[in-house]
Amino acid sequence: MVPLLRTLSGLFLGGLGARLVGLLGRFHVGPEGKPRKLSRRGFTRNAAMAASGVVLAEVGAGFLWFFWPNKTGAFGSDITVSASEIPAAGAEPVRNTAGKFWLVHNDDGLLALYTKCPHLGCAVPFVPNGNPPFQCPCHGSQYDINGVRVAGPAPRPMDYMPITVDDSGNAIVATGAITQRSGYEPSQAAAV
Ligand code: FES
Incomplete structure (x- = not known):
């Protein structure tokens, strides 16, 4: 059960990261698919989004951690x-x-x-x-x-x-x- 939960949460967090990278990548491609020059505002926005993504992933991982039984061989297990x-x-x-x-x-x-x-x-x-x-x-x-x-x-x-x-x-x-x-x-x- 625990390995399955870990695998699922890993897939979830991995998918979340991939989507975030894909989203950020879209801001760097122009209408014809050529790389777009990154403005200072764009850089700041991307940095803020990346930081938010990292924080969200950490909070999500911490939340999921609560559901994993850590105690073995103790009362309740x-x-x-x-x-x-x-x-x-x-x-x-x-x-x-x-x-x-x-x-x-x-x-x-x-x-x-x-x-x-x-x-x-x-x-x-x-x-x-x-x-x-x-x-x-x-x-x-x-x-x-x-x-x-x-x-x-x-x-x-x-x-x-x-x-x-x-x-x-x-x-x-x-x-x-x-x-x-x-x-x-x-x-x-x-x-x-
Ligand atoms: S008789 Fe056991 S707690 Fe009261």
Whole structure:
């Protein structure tokens, strides 16, 4: 996607430059196609137009730059958890700090739970041997291993992030696609 955007914007800016050069060239050709002598006024006008063109191209390039994702491997982008870092089925969840999720390995596969509490946004810790295992310290919301609320003021389960598992067994977590839900469904987990 990014190379395509770069190619398109390059074509656009290149086309813009070519049109500008063609436009300026027209001022230097007389009615019979012979080169026209450039007056001081003409030179000033051409210089002003060229400068404007350069400024416009820079502004356009800066504008397009905003649409290019610069962050990779950070919250909001796809984050890869290598196969060796994936917890075994039934083991303690693994926290991914950059991606702000808990990676749970339940009977259905891998489930990425957004650490932000759906009540007022505190980070929900995992409590080893806790019953239930996720307990928000702020107002006491509690969640089971699948992030489903079992107590407290939270209005819904912990949100989750879709996961795909590649051929090498790595889990790719879409941290930009945080999804709300009303309960746990096996389809929320990615089979491994
Ligand atoms: S922020 Fe978690 S219970 Fe209020």
